Amino acid sequence: ETGVTQSPTHLIKTRGQQVTLRCSSQSGHNTVSWYQQALGQGPQFIFQYYREEENGRGNFPPRFSGLQFPNYSSELNVNALELDDSALYLCASTAGTGSYNSPLHFGNGTRLTVT
């Protein structure tokens, strides 16, 4: 069983640019969520996708957007990057409805630095 994989591992962008982060969910998992973890903080929920639709969103502006594909992989897009977007971006996947006690398994994350 393959785990959650994210790419790229590290990324450096300049303010105002756009970035796309990618996530391949664990085999059999149809729900993907994205979290942002700033240095010294706990992860913060960005949004969740279930069967290709967003079904929950945290307190992030619209320039944070996402997609989920039929194979349940996912993308996180951030437009008009700001310095405060520098963080570790984590993707997590789990099985969907019915798996009441499924924990979230995180990928290794993408470290984004905005200069």
Place this chain on the structure above:
Amino acid sequence: GQNIDQPTEMTATEGAIVQINCTYQTSGFNGLFWYQQHAGEAPTFLSYNVLDGLEEKGRFSSFLSRSKGYSYLLLKELQMKDSASYLCAVRDYLGRGSTLGRLYFGRGTQLTVWP
């Protein structure tokens, strides 16, 4: 709103037992998770409680009291490799399409284990 509170730092010696407390106030509750995170790495799942009581997994145990909004993670027979940040997270419901909800994380407790 959501409030997850845990100590910022703790220290202990090898072979000892340490208890990391977590208190929470959330608008919904669908389980409490503990994650371990080594510096520069993604969080890894340790334990999950949805009902009151103690869950034991090897050297790690986690306790939950829903009426008190309280949990603790107990680490026994501490090893140097247990030095890490320990994250407490509460899950709420997101509703349509998924029972899985979103996780609200505390800021993490940095545990240092001394020889």
